[in-house]
Amino acid sequence: MTGKTGAASGALYLHLIVLAIVIVSELIGIQRLPIGIGTVIFLPILYAFALGILFNPAIFKASAKFLSRDAVKLSGAMITVAIMPFIAKFGTTVGPQISKIIEAGPALVLQELGNLGTILIAFPVAVFLLRMGREAVGATYSIDREPNLALIADKYGLNSPEGAGAMGVYATGTLIGTFVFAIMPPIVHGLGVFDVRALAMSCGVGSGSMLAACTGGLVAAVPDQKDIILALAAASNILTYATGLYVGMFVALPLTEWLYNKARPSERRAQA
């Protein structure tokens, strides 16, 4: 990845900027903002992401001097590398709690199907309320992280309405997903309706940053349940990694297609 000497200094700047961002974000620390129905929790990962965007060469022109195109590319590769120790740490919380995990086994496995809830909520909004076309199929069939996006690319091509919908949700999720997943669980917990274990095991949606935000928010809201929250979230995230693509391929996408054809019987694929 560092072919030229210029690329090497770009890489050095990249890691130094990240180091600086990390230090500032951790110094600010977790902040709580009480609102009527619960507490909005701001996490260091949010500041880190926001600061990253702020210094992104596509936004802040001056940083293009330090961060070459190659450095930005390296940054993309570093996301998957840097999330690894986090994922490993998360895994180590499961082992000690393994008997409790097995106890919650059926709920843990079946909640994977609950991810289809996106079709229940987002599909009607997209099709009936916003009058979207076939973009809605790609946009609402799943949470549209990388494996789901790959499935859409494979089936329809990204150069299609379905592809545009999936990419739109992917890009939006990348930009605001951490925020949404940090804010939502503590508020839902504040309703006092759901078992905190249910809130925890739903955090595994197949995205490392959403997982971090979701569990971070929950642990900040219910600190005495930290161990079981982490363990259940980690276990469900692994299940999603293992099953997400297949649920999408064999259940969610055919179901969304079928619903779309029911909702718009007159429409033919020629629309694109």
Add this chain to the structure above:
Amino acid sequence: MANQTNTSATYADDLPLAAEDERKIDVIGHAGLLLIACAIGLVANWVGTGTSPLTALPGMATLYVACIVGLALARFVPFYLPGVAWVSLIAILITIPGVPGAAWVSEKVEHLNFLALATPALAYGGLALTASEFAIARCSGWKIVIVAICVMIGTYMGSVVVADLFLRLGQ
């Protein structure tokens, strides 16, 4: 909305669609990058929790080894499972009570705050966004933002309701 198809497709080239490319990852090259990530992670943990990097080092070294072994498995095992899944499985395995060394590992990684370890990845994430990704988000328009929020709420709440139901049934 009508012209978004054409505009967004031209940006598709540099989206991270490399889910299957993990089969070809270069484990040695990743070992070096992972070392940098772990070092920054130690600093994040230090600033965030006050735990000195020396105290946290054995735990981080253990996580490092778990990551490398996980990546190697993703590379060489003949069926597909993402690297992150392998890393998780190894981390679980080495902390199950009764497995040799499990107590030691659990005690050492306790010095690492899980959230601090995610901070570097998000910083890289913010810096890695390309002009294309901003452009897609912009030209997809407000409808996609609403739909994306509904997708996230739906995915999460669907799981919460199902999980809560079966936890109650199990009692």
